[in-house]
Amino acid sequence: MSQIAPGQQTLDQRSQSPVAADTSSTVRRWAIIALALGGFGIGTTEFVAMGLLPNIAESLEVSEPTAGYVISAYALGVVVGAPLIAALTARMSRRTLLIALMTAFTVGNLATVLAPSYGLLIVARFVAGLPHGAYFGVAALVAAHLAGPRHRAKAVGQVMLGLSVANVLGVPAATWLGETFGWRSAFAIVVVIGLATIAALVRSLPSLSDMRVTNPMTELGALCRAQVWFTLAIGIVGFGGMFAFYSYLNSTLTTLTGLSVSLVPLALMLFGIGMIVGNVLGGAAADRNVTLSILGGLIMTAVALGLFAALAQNPWAALILTFVVGVSATAMIPALQTRLMDVADDAQTLAAALNHSALNIANAAGAFLGGVVIGAGYGYRAPSVLGVFLAIAGMLVLGLALLQARFSSGRQPTVGGVATDLEM
Known part of the structure:
Protein backbone atom coordinates (compact mmCIF):
# COMPACT_ATOMS: atom_id res chain seq x y z
CA MET A 1 0.00 0.00 0.00
CA SER A 2 1.50 3.28 -1.08
CA GLN A 3 1.81 6.23 1.24
CA ILE A 4 1.53 9.96 0.59
CA ALA A 5 4.89 11.37 -0.38
CA PRO A 6 6.73 13.39 2.28
CA GLY A 7 5.47 16.96 2.34
CA GLN A 8 2.51 16.09 0.11
CA GLN A 9 -0.91 17.15 1.38
CA THR A 10 -4.32 15.91 0.47
CA LEU A 11 -6.75 18.37 -1.05
CA ASP A 12 -8.70 18.44 2.20
CA GLN A 13 -5.59 19.28 4.18
CA ARG A 14 -4.71 22.10 1.79
CA SER A 15 -8.19 23.60 1.99
CA GLN A 16 -8.59 23.10 5.74
CA SER A 17 -8.05 26.46 7.42
CA PRO A 18 -8.06 27.62 11.03
CA VAL A 19 -11.51 29.15 10.54
CA ALA A 20 -12.95 25.82 9.41
CA ALA A 21 -11.17 23.96 12.17
CA ASP A 22 -12.45 26.39 14.80
CA THR A 23 -16.08 26.30 13.66
CA SER A 24 -18.11 25.07 16.61
CA SER A 25 -20.07 21.85 16.40
CA THR A 26 -23.29 23.83 16.94
CA VAL A 27 -22.59 26.07 13.93
CA ARG A 28 -21.73 23.03 11.80
CA ARG A 29 -24.87 21.21 12.87
CA TRP A 30 -27.23 24.07 12.07
CA ALA A 31 -25.47 24.84 8.81
CA ILE A 32 -25.86 21.25 7.63
CA ILE A 33 -29.53 21.23 8.71
CA ALA A 34 -30.10 24.38 6.64
CA LEU A 35 -28.37 22.81 3.64
CA ALA A 36 -30.42 19.62 4.04
CA LEU A 37 -33.64 21.68 4.21
CA GLY A 38 -32.82 22.99 0.74
CA GLY A 39 -32.35 19.39 -0.41
CA PHE A 40 -35.76 18.57 1.05
CA GLY A 41 -37.38 21.30 -1.03
CA ILE A 42 -35.52 20.27 -4.18
CA GLY A 43 -36.45 16.60 -3.71
CA THR A 44 -40.09 17.51 -3.15
CA THR A 45 -40.42 19.61 -6.30
CA GLU A 46 -38.49 17.11 -8.43
CA PHE A 47 -40.70 14.11 -7.68
CA VAL A 48 -44.12 15.58 -6.86
CA ALA A 49 -44.83 16.42 -10.51
CA MET A 50 -44.80 12.69 -11.34
CA GLY A 51 -47.79 12.01 -9.12
CA LEU A 52 -49.70 15.08 -10.30
CA LEU A 53 -49.40 14.65 -14.07
CA PRO A 54 -53.11 13.83 -14.54
CA ASN A 55 -54.07 16.95 -12.57
CA ILE A 56 -51.66 19.15 -14.55
CA ALA A 57 -52.86 17.71 -17.87
CA GLU A 58 -56.52 18.28 -17.03
CA SER A 59 -55.93 21.80 -15.74
CA LEU A 60 -53.97 22.93 -18.81
CA GLU A 61 -56.08 20.90 -21.26
CA VAL A 62 -53.21 18.83 -22.65
CA SER A 63 -52.69 15.06 -22.84
CA GLU A 64 -50.91 13.29 -19.99
CA PRO A 65 -47.90 12.36 -22.19
CA THR A 66 -47.63 16.03 -23.19
CA ALA A 67 -47.81 17.04 -19.54
CA GLY A 68 -44.92 14.63 -18.95
CA TYR A 69 -42.61 17.12 -20.66
CA VAL A 70 -42.94 19.18 -17.48
CA ILE A 71 -40.78 16.52 -15.80
CA SER A 72 -38.36 16.45 -18.73
CA ALA A 73 -38.01 20.25 -18.63
CA TYR A 74 -36.95 20.14 -14.98
CA ALA A 75 -34.44 17.33 -15.63
CA LEU A 76 -33.01 19.25 -18.60
CA GLY A 77 -32.61 22.29 -16.36
CA VAL A 78 -30.60 20.17 -13.90
CA VAL A 79 -28.33 18.75 -16.59
CA VAL A 80 -27.70 22.16 -18.20
CA GLY A 81 -27.57 24.26 -15.04
CA ALA A 82 -25.14 22.18 -12.98
CA PRO A 83 -22.00 22.66 -15.12
CA LEU A 84 -22.96 26.10 -16.41
CA ILE A 85 -23.65 27.69 -13.03
CA ALA A 86 -20.72 25.93 -11.32
CA ALA A 87 -18.28 27.30 -13.90
CA LEU A 88 -19.68 30.83 -14.22
CA THR A 89 -19.95 31.40 -10.45
CA ALA A 90 -16.52 30.00 -9.56
CA ARG A 91 -15.34 33.34 -8.12
CA MET A 92 -18.37 33.85 -5.88
CA SER A 93 -18.35 33.34 -2.14
CA ARG A 94 -19.79 29.90 -1.41
CA ARG A 95 -22.19 31.40 1.14
CA THR A 96 -23.48 34.01 -1.30
CA LEU A 97 -23.75 31.42 -4.06
CA LEU A 98 -25.83 29.00 -1.96
CA ILE A 99 -28.27 31.76 -0.99
CA ALA A 100 -28.49 32.91 -4.63
CA LEU A 101 -29.11 29.37 -5.87
CA MET A 102 -31.90 28.78 -3.37
CA THR A 103 -33.41 32.15 -4.30
CA ALA A 104 -33.39 31.18 -7.98
CA PHE A 105 -34.94 27.82 -7.10
CA THR A 106 -37.70 29.53 -5.13
CA VAL A 107 -38.40 31.99 -7.97
CA GLY A 108 -38.62 29.11 -10.44
CA ASN A 109 -41.18 27.34 -8.28
CA LEU A 110 -43.14 30.56 -7.76
CA ALA A 111 -43.22 30.92 -11.56
CA THR A 112 -44.55 27.34 -11.68
CA VAL A 113 -47.40 28.27 -9.34
CA LEU A 114 -48.29 31.34 -11.40
CA ALA A 115 -47.73 29.93 -14.92
CA PRO A 116 -50.91 30.70 -16.91
CA SER A 117 -50.19 28.36 -19.83
CA TYR A 118 -48.50 25.07 -20.68
CA GLY A 119 -45.64 26.79 -22.53
CA LEU A 120 -44.82 29.09 -19.62
CA LEU A 121 -45.06 26.14 -17.22
CA ILE A 122 -42.39 24.33 -19.26
CA VAL A 123 -40.14 27.41 -19.01
CA ALA A 124 -40.79 27.72 -15.27
CA ARG A 125 -39.88 24.07 -14.62
CA PHE A 126 -36.68 24.46 -16.65
CA VAL A 127 -35.73 27.53 -14.58
CA ALA A 128 -36.56 25.72 -11.33
CA GLY A 129 -34.24 22.86 -12.34
CA LEU A 130 -31.25 25.05 -13.21
CA PRO A 131 -29.97 25.55 -9.60
CA HIS A 132 -30.55 21.91 -8.57
CA GLY A 133 -27.18 20.36 -9.39
CA ALA A 134 -25.11 23.42 -8.51
CA TYR A 135 -26.86 23.72 -5.13
CA PHE A 136 -26.15 20.13 -4.17
CA GLY A 137 -22.60 20.35 -5.46
CA VAL A 138 -21.74 23.51 -3.50
CA ALA A 139 -23.68 22.30 -0.45
CA ALA A 140 -21.62 19.09 -0.46
CA LEU A 141 -18.37 21.08 -0.64
CA VAL A 142 -19.45 23.37 2.20
CA ALA A 143 -20.56 20.45 4.39
CA ALA A 144 -17.28 18.61 3.77
CA HIS A 145 -15.31 21.77 4.52
CA LEU A 146 -17.13 22.41 7.80
CA ALA A 147 -16.89 18.77 8.93
CA GLY A 148 -13.18 18.36 8.16
CA PRO A 149 -11.35 15.46 6.45
CA ARG A 150 -12.32 12.74 8.92
CA HIS A 151 -16.09 13.26 8.68
CA ARG A 152 -16.62 14.89 5.29
CA ALA A 153 -18.47 12.00 3.60
CA LYS A 154 -20.78 11.69 6.59
CA ALA A 155 -21.54 15.42 6.31
CA VAL A 156 -22.20 15.06 2.57
CA GLY A 157 -24.59 12.20 3.34
CA GLN A 158 -26.40 14.37 5.89
CA VAL A 159 -26.95 17.09 3.27
CA MET A 160 -28.27 14.50 0.79
CA LEU A 161 -30.54 13.22 3.55
CA GLY A 162 -32.91 16.07 2.74
CA LEU A 163 -33.47 14.55 -0.70
CA SER A 164 -34.24 11.15 0.83
CA VAL A 165 -36.58 12.52 3.49
CA ALA A 166 -38.46 14.34 0.73
CA ASN A 167 -39.43 10.98 -0.77
CA VAL A 168 -40.87 9.82 2.55
CA LEU A 169 -42.55 13.00 3.79
CA GLY A 170 -42.37 15.90 1.33
CA VAL A 171 -43.62 14.20 -1.82
CA PRO A 172 -46.61 12.41 -0.22
CA ALA A 173 -47.65 15.58 1.63
CA ALA A 174 -47.28 17.81 -1.45
CA THR A 175 -49.10 15.24 -3.61
CA TRP A 176 -52.01 15.20 -1.15
CA LEU A 177 -52.13 19.00 -1.23
CA GLY A 178 -52.05 18.98 -5.03
CA GLU A 179 -54.87 16.46 -5.30
CA THR A 180 -56.97 18.22 -2.67
CA PHE A 181 -56.46 21.91 -3.48
CA GLY A 182 -55.14 21.80 -7.03
CA TRP A 183 -51.68 20.95 -8.37
CA ARG A 184 -50.41 24.52 -7.97
CA SER A 185 -50.71 24.23 -4.18
CA ALA A 186 -48.08 21.46 -4.23
CA PHE A 187 -45.54 23.82 -5.72
CA ALA A 188 -46.70 26.65 -3.46
CA ILE A 189 -45.57 24.60 -0.45
CA VAL A 190 -42.19 24.19 -2.17
CA VAL A 191 -41.98 28.00 -2.39
CA VAL A 192 -42.55 28.15 1.37
CA ILE A 193 -39.79 25.56 1.92
CA GLY A 194 -37.50 27.61 -0.35
CA LEU A 195 -38.14 30.80 1.62
CA ALA A 196 -37.52 28.94 4.89
CA THR A 197 -34.25 27.59 3.49
CA ILE A 198 -33.08 31.05 2.42
CA ALA A 199 -33.74 32.35 5.93
CA ALA A 200 -31.98 29.34 7.47
CA LEU A 201 -28.94 29.75 5.21
CA VAL A 202 -28.66 33.46 5.98
CA ARG A 203 -28.89 32.78 9.70
CA SER A 204 -26.80 29.62 10.08
CA LEU A 205 -24.04 29.63 7.45
CA PRO A 206 -20.72 31.09 8.61
CA SER A 207 -18.93 33.48 6.28
CA LEU A 208 -16.97 30.63 4.59
CA SER A 209 -14.37 33.22 3.67
CA ASP A 210 -11.71 30.56 4.27
CA MET A 211 -13.03 28.42 1.40
CA ARG A 212 -10.98 28.85 -1.73
CA VAL A 213 -12.67 30.24 -4.81
CA THR A 214 -11.38 29.53 -8.31
CA ASN A 215 -12.24 30.83 -11.77
CA PRO A 216 -14.25 29.51 -14.73
CA MET A 217 -11.24 28.14 -16.61
Whole structure:
Protein backbone atom coordinates (compact mmCIF):
# COMPACT_ATOMS: atom_id res chain seq x y z
CA MET A 1 0.00 0.00 0.00
CA SER A 2 1.50 3.28 -1.08
CA GLN A 3 1.81 6.23 1.24
CA ILE A 4 1.53 9.96 0.59
CA ALA A 5 4.89 11.37 -0.38
CA PRO A 6 6.73 13.39 2.28
CA GLY A 7 5.47 16.96 2.34
CA GLN A 8 2.51 16.09 0.11
CA GLN A 9 -0.91 17.15 1.38
CA THR A 10 -4.32 15.91 0.47
CA LEU A 11 -6.75 18.37 -1.05
CA ASP A 12 -8.70 18.44 2.20
CA GLN A 13 -5.59 19.28 4.18
CA ARG A 14 -4.71 22.10 1.79
CA SER A 15 -8.19 23.60 1.99
CA GLN A 16 -8.59 23.10 5.74
CA SER A 17 -8.05 26.46 7.42
CA PRO A 18 -8.06 27.62 11.03
CA VAL A 19 -11.51 29.15 10.54
CA ALA A 20 -12.95 25.82 9.41
CA ALA A 21 -11.17 23.96 12.17
CA ASP A 22 -12.45 26.39 14.80
CA THR A 23 -16.08 26.30 13.66
CA SER A 24 -18.11 25.07 16.61
CA SER A 25 -20.07 21.85 16.40
CA THR A 26 -23.29 23.83 16.94
CA VAL A 27 -22.59 26.07 13.93
CA ARG A 28 -21.73 23.03 11.80
CA ARG A 29 -24.87 21.21 12.87
CA TRP A 30 -27.23 24.07 12.07
CA ALA A 31 -25.47 24.84 8.81
CA ILE A 32 -25.86 21.25 7.63
CA ILE A 33 -29.53 21.23 8.71
CA ALA A 34 -30.10 24.38 6.64
CA LEU A 35 -28.37 22.81 3.64
CA ALA A 36 -30.42 19.62 4.04
CA LEU A 37 -33.64 21.68 4.21
CA GLY A 38 -32.82 22.99 0.74
CA GLY A 39 -32.35 19.39 -0.41
CA PHE A 40 -35.76 18.57 1.05
CA GLY A 41 -37.38 21.30 -1.03
CA ILE A 42 -35.52 20.27 -4.18
CA GLY A 43 -36.45 16.60 -3.71
CA THR A 44 -40.09 17.51 -3.15
CA THR A 45 -40.42 19.61 -6.30
CA GLU A 46 -38.49 17.11 -8.43
CA PHE A 47 -40.70 14.11 -7.68
CA VAL A 48 -44.12 15.58 -6.86
CA ALA A 49 -44.83 16.42 -10.51
CA MET A 50 -44.80 12.69 -11.34
CA GLY A 51 -47.79 12.01 -9.12
CA LEU A 52 -49.70 15.08 -10.30
CA LEU A 53 -49.40 14.65 -14.07
CA PRO A 54 -53.11 13.83 -14.54
CA ASN A 55 -54.07 16.95 -12.57
CA ILE A 56 -51.66 19.15 -14.55
CA ALA A 57 -52.86 17.71 -17.87
CA GLU A 58 -56.52 18.28 -17.03
CA SER A 59 -55.93 21.80 -15.74
CA LEU A 60 -53.97 22.93 -18.81
CA GLU A 61 -56.08 20.90 -21.26
CA VAL A 62 -53.21 18.83 -22.65
CA SER A 63 -52.69 15.06 -22.84
CA GLU A 64 -50.91 13.29 -19.99
CA PRO A 65 -47.90 12.36 -22.19
CA THR A 66 -47.63 16.03 -23.19
CA ALA A 67 -47.81 17.04 -19.54
CA GLY A 68 -44.92 14.63 -18.95
CA TYR A 69 -42.61 17.12 -20.66
CA VAL A 70 -42.94 19.18 -17.48
CA ILE A 71 -40.78 16.52 -15.80
CA SER A 72 -38.36 16.45 -18.73
CA ALA A 73 -38.01 20.25 -18.63
CA TYR A 74 -36.95 20.14 -14.98
CA ALA A 75 -34.44 17.33 -15.63
CA LEU A 76 -33.01 19.25 -18.60
CA GLY A 77 -32.61 22.29 -16.36
CA VAL A 78 -30.60 20.17 -13.90
CA VAL A 79 -28.33 18.75 -16.59
CA VAL A 80 -27.70 22.16 -18.20
CA GLY A 81 -27.57 24.26 -15.04
CA ALA A 82 -25.14 22.18 -12.98
CA PRO A 83 -22.00 22.66 -15.12
CA LEU A 84 -22.96 26.10 -16.41
CA ILE A 85 -23.65 27.69 -13.03
CA ALA A 86 -20.72 25.93 -11.32
CA ALA A 87 -18.28 27.30 -13.90
CA LEU A 88 -19.68 30.83 -14.22
CA THR A 89 -19.95 31.40 -10.45
CA ALA A 90 -16.52 30.00 -9.56
CA ARG A 91 -15.34 33.34 -8.12
CA MET A 92 -18.37 33.85 -5.88
CA SER A 93 -18.35 33.34 -2.14
CA ARG A 94 -19.79 29.90 -1.41
CA ARG A 95 -22.19 31.40 1.14
CA THR A 96 -23.48 34.01 -1.30
CA LEU A 97 -23.75 31.42 -4.06
CA LEU A 98 -25.83 29.00 -1.96
CA ILE A 99 -28.27 31.76 -0.99
CA ALA A 100 -28.49 32.91 -4.63
CA LEU A 101 -29.11 29.37 -5.87
CA MET A 102 -31.90 28.78 -3.37
CA THR A 103 -33.41 32.15 -4.30
CA ALA A 104 -33.39 31.18 -7.98
CA PHE A 105 -34.94 27.82 -7.10
CA THR A 106 -37.70 29.53 -5.13
CA VAL A 107 -38.40 31.99 -7.97
CA GLY A 108 -38.62 29.11 -10.44
CA ASN A 109 -41.18 27.34 -8.28
CA LEU A 110 -43.14 30.56 -7.76
CA ALA A 111 -43.22 30.92 -11.56
CA THR A 112 -44.55 27.34 -11.68
CA VAL A 113 -47.40 28.27 -9.34
CA LEU A 114 -48.29 31.34 -11.40
CA ALA A 115 -47.73 29.93 -14.92
CA PRO A 116 -50.91 30.70 -16.91
CA SER A 117 -50.19 28.36 -19.83
CA TYR A 118 -48.50 25.07 -20.68
CA GLY A 119 -45.64 26.79 -22.53
CA LEU A 120 -44.82 29.09 -19.62
CA LEU A 121 -45.06 26.14 -17.22
CA ILE A 122 -42.39 24.33 -19.26
CA VAL A 123 -40.14 27.41 -19.01
CA ALA A 124 -40.79 27.72 -15.27
CA ARG A 125 -39.88 24.07 -14.62
CA PHE A 126 -36.68 24.46 -16.65
CA VAL A 127 -35.73 27.53 -14.58
CA ALA A 128 -36.56 25.72 -11.33
CA GLY A 129 -34.24 22.86 -12.34
CA LEU A 130 -31.25 25.05 -13.21
CA PRO A 131 -29.97 25.55 -9.60
CA HIS A 132 -30.55 21.91 -8.57
CA GLY A 133 -27.18 20.36 -9.39
CA ALA A 134 -25.11 23.42 -8.51
CA TYR A 135 -26.86 23.72 -5.13
CA PHE A 136 -26.15 20.13 -4.17
CA GLY A 137 -22.60 20.35 -5.46
CA VAL A 138 -21.74 23.51 -3.50
CA ALA A 139 -23.68 22.30 -0.45
CA ALA A 140 -21.62 19.09 -0.46
CA LEU A 141 -18.37 21.08 -0.64
CA VAL A 142 -19.45 23.37 2.20
CA ALA A 143 -20.56 20.45 4.39
CA ALA A 144 -17.28 18.61 3.77
CA HIS A 145 -15.31 21.77 4.52
CA LEU A 146 -17.13 22.41 7.80
CA ALA A 147 -16.89 18.77 8.93
CA GLY A 148 -13.18 18.36 8.16
CA PRO A 149 -11.35 15.46 6.45
CA ARG A 150 -12.32 12.74 8.92
CA HIS A 151 -16.09 13.26 8.68
CA ARG A 152 -16.62 14.89 5.29
CA ALA A 153 -18.47 12.00 3.60
CA LYS A 154 -20.78 11.69 6.59
CA ALA A 155 -21.54 15.42 6.31
CA VAL A 156 -22.20 15.06 2.57
CA GLY A 157 -24.59 12.20 3.34
CA GLN A 158 -26.40 14.37 5.89
CA VAL A 159 -26.95 17.09 3.27
CA MET A 160 -28.27 14.50 0.79
CA LEU A 161 -30.54 13.22 3.55
CA GLY A 162 -32.91 16.07 2.74
CA LEU A 163 -33.47 14.55 -0.70
CA SER A 164 -34.24 11.15 0.83
CA VAL A 165 -36.58 12.52 3.49
CA ALA A 166 -38.46 14.34 0.73
CA ASN A 167 -39.43 10.98 -0.77
CA VAL A 168 -40.87 9.82 2.55
CA LEU A 169 -42.55 13.00 3.79
CA GLY A 170 -42.37 15.90 1.33
CA VAL A 171 -43.62 14.20 -1.82
CA PRO A 172 -46.61 12.41 -0.22
CA ALA A 173 -47.65 15.58 1.63
CA ALA A 174 -47.28 17.81 -1.45
CA THR A 175 -49.10 15.24 -3.61
CA TRP A 176 -52.01 15.20 -1.15
CA LEU A 177 -52.13 19.00 -1.23
CA GLY A 178 -52.05 18.98 -5.03
CA GLU A 179 -54.87 16.46 -5.30
CA THR A 180 -56.97 18.22 -2.67
CA PHE A 181 -56.46 21.91 -3.48
CA GLY A 182 -55.14 21.80 -7.03
CA TRP A 183 -51.68 20.95 -8.37
CA ARG A 184 -50.41 24.52 -7.97
CA SER A 185 -50.71 24.23 -4.18
CA ALA A 186 -48.08 21.46 -4.23
CA PHE A 187 -45.54 23.82 -5.72
CA ALA A 188 -46.70 26.65 -3.46
CA ILE A 189 -45.57 24.60 -0.45
CA VAL A 190 -42.19 24.19 -2.17
CA VAL A 191 -41.98 28.00 -2.39
CA VAL A 192 -42.55 28.15 1.37
CA ILE A 193 -39.79 25.56 1.92
CA GLY A 194 -37.50 27.61 -0.35
CA LEU A 195 -38.14 30.80 1.62
CA ALA A 196 -37.52 28.94 4.89
CA THR A 197 -34.25 27.59 3.49
CA ILE A 198 -33.08 31.05 2.42
CA ALA A 199 -33.74 32.35 5.93
CA ALA A 200 -31.98 29.34 7.47
CA LEU A 201 -28.94 29.75 5.21
CA VAL A 202 -28.66 33.46 5.98
CA ARG A 203 -28.89 32.78 9.70
CA SER A 204 -26.80 29.62 10.08
CA LEU A 205 -24.04 29.63 7.45
CA PRO A 206 -20.72 31.09 8.61
CA SER A 207 -18.93 33.48 6.28
CA LEU A 208 -16.97 30.63 4.59
CA SER A 209 -14.37 33.22 3.67
CA ASP A 210 -11.71 30.56 4.27
CA MET A 211 -13.03 28.42 1.40
CA ARG A 212 -10.98 28.85 -1.73
CA VAL A 213 -12.67 30.24 -4.81
CA THR A 214 -11.38 29.53 -8.31
CA ASN A 215 -12.24 30.83 -11.77
CA PRO A 216 -14.25 29.51 -14.73
CA MET A 217 -11.24 28.14 -16.61
CA THR A 218 -9.97 26.26 -13.55
CA GLU A 219 -13.41 24.73 -12.99
CA LEU A 220 -13.71 23.72 -16.64
CA GLY A 221 -10.40 21.91 -16.18
CA ALA A 222 -12.41 19.16 -14.45
CA LEU A 223 -13.64 18.14 -17.89
CA CYS A 224 -10.06 17.30 -18.88
CA ARG A 225 -9.57 14.79 -16.06
CA ALA A 226 -10.21 11.16 -16.92
CA GLN A 227 -11.07 10.24 -13.32
CA VAL A 228 -13.88 12.80 -13.25
CA TRP A 229 -15.44 11.19 -16.34
CA PHE A 230 -14.95 7.70 -14.93
CA THR A 231 -16.70 8.66 -11.69
CA LEU A 232 -19.58 10.27 -13.56
CA ALA A 233 -19.88 7.12 -15.69
CA ILE A 234 -20.06 4.96 -12.55
CA GLY A 235 -23.03 7.06 -11.38
CA ILE A 236 -24.80 7.02 -14.75
CA VAL A 237 -24.39 3.28 -15.31
CA GLY A 238 -24.65 2.04 -11.73
CA PHE A 239 -27.68 4.18 -10.86
CA GLY A 240 -29.40 3.49 -14.17
CA GLY A 241 -30.43 0.08 -12.86
CA MET A 242 -31.98 1.50 -9.71
CA PHE A 243 -34.02 3.98 -11.77
CA ALA A 244 -35.10 1.23 -14.18
CA PHE A 245 -36.39 -0.67 -11.13
CA TYR A 246 -38.02 2.35 -9.44
CA SER A 247 -39.69 3.78 -12.57
CA TYR A 248 -41.84 0.66 -12.99
CA LEU A 249 -42.13 -0.37 -9.34
CA ASN A 250 -45.80 0.61 -9.11
CA SER A 251 -46.82 -1.60 -12.06
CA THR A 252 -44.49 -4.41 -10.98
CA LEU A 253 -46.00 -4.62 -7.52
CA THR A 254 -49.60 -4.55 -8.73
CA THR A 255 -49.15 -6.77 -11.80
CA LEU A 256 -46.44 -9.26 -10.82
CA THR A 257 -46.53 -9.26 -7.02
CA GLY A 258 -50.29 -8.91 -6.79
CA LEU A 259 -50.36 -6.10 -4.22
CA SER A 260 -53.44 -3.91 -4.11
CA VAL A 261 -53.07 -0.35 -5.32
CA SER A 262 -53.66 0.86 -1.76
CA LEU A 263 -50.42 -0.85 -0.61
CA VAL A 264 -48.19 0.70 -3.27
CA PRO A 265 -47.64 3.92 -1.21
CA LEU A 266 -46.36 1.68 1.61
CA ALA A 267 -43.78 0.19 -0.75
CA LEU A 268 -42.74 3.63 -1.96
CA MET A 269 -42.40 4.75 1.66
CA LEU A 270 -40.21 1.72 2.41
CA PHE A 271 -38.03 2.67 -0.54
CA GLY A 272 -37.77 6.23 0.79
CA ILE A 273 -36.86 5.01 4.28
CA GLY A 274 -34.22 2.80 2.65
CA MET A 275 -32.81 5.91 0.98
CA ILE A 276 -32.50 7.62 4.37
CA VAL A 277 -30.72 4.61 5.88
CA GLY A 278 -28.49 4.34 2.82
CA ASN A 279 -27.38 7.97 3.09
CA VAL A 280 -26.44 7.56 6.74
CA LEU A 281 -24.61 4.24 6.27
CA GLY A 282 -23.02 5.34 3.00
CA GLY A 283 -21.59 8.51 4.51
CA ALA A 284 -20.01 6.60 7.41
CA ALA A 285 -18.62 3.93 5.05
CA ALA A 286 -17.16 6.47 2.64
CA ASP A 287 -15.28 8.18 5.47
CA ARG A 288 -13.49 4.84 5.95
CA ASN A 289 -12.86 4.01 2.30
CA VAL A 290 -14.46 5.75 -0.68
CA THR A 291 -13.66 3.08 -3.26
CA LEU A 292 -14.88 0.15 -1.18
CA SER A 293 -18.04 2.09 -0.35
CA ILE A 294 -18.84 2.50 -4.05
CA LEU A 295 -17.99 -1.13 -4.81
CA GLY A 296 -20.03 -2.39 -1.87
CA GLY A 297 -23.03 -0.32 -2.95
CA LEU A 298 -22.86 -1.68 -6.50
CA ILE A 299 -22.56 -5.29 -5.30
CA MET A 300 -25.44 -4.87 -2.84
CA THR A 301 -27.59 -3.25 -5.55
CA ALA A 302 -26.91 -6.09 -8.00
CA VAL A 303 -27.74 -8.73 -5.38
CA ALA A 304 -30.90 -6.95 -4.18
CA LEU A 305 -32.23 -6.42 -7.71
CA GLY A 306 -31.43 -10.02 -8.62
CA LEU A 307 -33.30 -11.30 -5.57
CA PHE A 308 -36.23 -8.99 -6.33
CA ALA A 309 -36.46 -10.38 -9.87
CA ALA A 310 -36.44 -13.93 -8.49
CA LEU A 311 -38.83 -13.36 -5.56
CA ALA A 312 -41.09 -10.56 -6.83
CA GLN A 313 -44.20 -12.75 -6.70
CA ASN A 314 -43.84 -13.06 -2.92
CA PRO A 315 -45.36 -9.88 -1.38
CA TRP A 316 -43.24 -9.92 1.79
CA ALA A 317 -40.02 -10.52 -0.13
CA ALA A 318 -40.91 -7.81 -2.64
CA LEU A 319 -41.52 -5.23 0.11
CA ILE A 320 -38.35 -6.09 2.02
CA LEU A 321 -36.22 -6.01 -1.12
CA THR A 322 -37.74 -2.68 -2.16
CA PHE A 323 -36.34 -1.29 1.09
CA VAL A 324 -32.95 -2.96 0.49
CA VAL A 325 -32.65 -1.53 -3.03
CA GLY A 326 -33.29 1.93 -1.57
CA VAL A 327 -30.51 1.39 0.97
CA SER A 328 -27.93 -0.06 -1.43
CA ALA A 329 -28.29 2.42 -4.26
CA THR A 330 -28.40 5.55 -2.11
CA ALA A 331 -25.43 4.41 -0.02
CA MET A 332 -23.20 5.15 -3.01
CA ILE A 333 -24.15 8.83 -3.30
CA PRO A 334 -21.88 10.24 -0.53
CA ALA A 335 -18.96 8.13 -1.83
CA LEU A 336 -19.44 9.22 -5.46
CA GLN A 337 -19.77 12.85 -4.39
CA THR A 338 -16.64 12.60 -2.27
CA ARG A 339 -14.66 10.82 -5.01
CA LEU A 340 -15.57 13.56 -7.49
CA MET A 341 -14.35 16.21 -5.08
CA ASP A 342 -11.07 14.31 -4.69
CA VAL A 343 -10.26 13.56 -8.31
CA ALA A 344 -11.23 17.05 -9.52
CA ASP A 345 -8.40 18.71 -7.53
CA ASP A 346 -8.95 22.49 -7.93
CA ALA A 347 -12.15 22.11 -9.98
CA GLN A 348 -14.24 20.72 -7.14
CA THR A 349 -17.34 22.88 -7.62
CA LEU A 350 -17.97 21.84 -11.21
CA ALA A 351 -17.20 18.18 -10.52
CA ALA A 352 -19.46 18.04 -7.47
CA ALA A 353 -22.30 19.70 -9.40
CA LEU A 354 -21.86 17.32 -12.34
CA ASN A 355 -22.71 14.40 -10.05
CA HIS A 356 -26.34 15.49 -10.11
CA SER A 357 -26.33 15.90 -13.87
CA ALA A 358 -25.08 12.32 -14.03
CA LEU A 359 -27.82 11.08 -11.69
CA ASN A 360 -30.49 12.78 -13.78
CA ILE A 361 -29.06 11.18 -16.92
CA ALA A 362 -29.21 7.85 -15.07
CA ASN A 363 -32.83 8.60 -14.20
CA ALA A 364 -33.78 9.24 -17.82
CA ALA A 365 -31.71 6.35 -19.19
CA GLY A 366 -32.94 3.85 -16.59
CA ALA A 367 -36.59 4.70 -17.19
CA PHE A 368 -36.07 4.50 -20.97
CA LEU A 369 -34.22 1.17 -20.92
CA GLY A 370 -36.72 -0.28 -18.46
CA GLY A 371 -39.50 0.65 -20.85
CA VAL A 372 -37.59 -0.93 -23.74
CA VAL A 373 -37.26 -4.34 -22.06
CA ILE A 374 -40.90 -4.30 -20.95
CA GLY A 375 -42.01 -3.26 -24.43
CA ALA A 376 -39.95 -6.11 -25.89
CA GLY A 377 -42.21 -8.53 -24.05
CA TYR A 378 -39.94 -9.55 -21.15
CA GLY A 379 -42.43 -8.45 -18.50
CA TYR A 380 -42.10 -6.44 -15.31
CA ARG A 381 -39.30 -8.63 -13.95
CA ALA A 382 -37.05 -7.37 -16.72
CA PRO A 383 -36.19 -3.89 -15.34
CA SER A 384 -34.75 -5.51 -12.20
CA VAL A 385 -32.71 -7.99 -14.27
CA LEU A 386 -31.52 -5.06 -16.40
CA GLY A 387 -30.54 -3.30 -13.16
CA VAL A 388 -28.33 -6.24 -12.19
CA PHE A 389 -26.38 -5.96 -15.44
CA LEU A 390 -26.09 -2.18 -15.12
CA ALA A 391 -24.75 -2.50 -11.55
CA ILE A 392 -22.17 -5.03 -12.79
CA ALA A 393 -21.28 -2.63 -15.60
CA GLY A 394 -20.77 0.05 -12.93
CA MET A 395 -18.27 -2.26 -11.19
CA LEU A 396 -16.39 -2.69 -14.46
CA VAL A 397 -16.22 1.09 -14.92
CA LEU A 398 -14.87 1.41 -11.36
CA GLY A 399 -12.23 -1.20 -12.17
CA LEU A 400 -11.22 0.70 -15.30
CA ALA A 401 -11.01 3.91 -13.27
CA LEU A 402 -8.63 2.30 -10.78
CA LEU A 403 -6.48 0.84 -13.57
CA GLN A 404 -6.27 4.18 -15.36
CA ALA A 405 -5.32 5.93 -12.12
CA ARG A 406 -2.58 3.37 -11.44
CA PHE A 407 -1.09 3.51 -14.92
CA SER A 408 -1.19 7.31 -15.11
CA SER A 409 0.44 7.80 -11.70
CA GLY A 410 2.78 4.82 -11.72
CA ARG A 411 1.62 3.76 -8.26
CA GLN A 412 -1.48 2.50 -6.47
CA PRO A 413 -4.14 5.24 -6.71
CA THR A 414 -5.17 7.03 -3.57
CA VAL A 415 -8.50 8.70 -2.90
CA GLY A 416 -8.45 11.71 -0.61
CA GLY A 417 -4.96 10.71 0.48
CA VAL A 418 -6.12 7.22 1.51
CA ALA A 419 -5.07 4.16 -0.46
CA THR A 420 -7.88 2.35 -2.20
CA ASP A 421 -6.98 -0.95 -0.47
CA LEU A 422 -7.79 -2.71 -3.74
CA GLU A 423 -4.67 -4.46 -4.92
CA MET A 424 -4.94 -4.59 -8.67
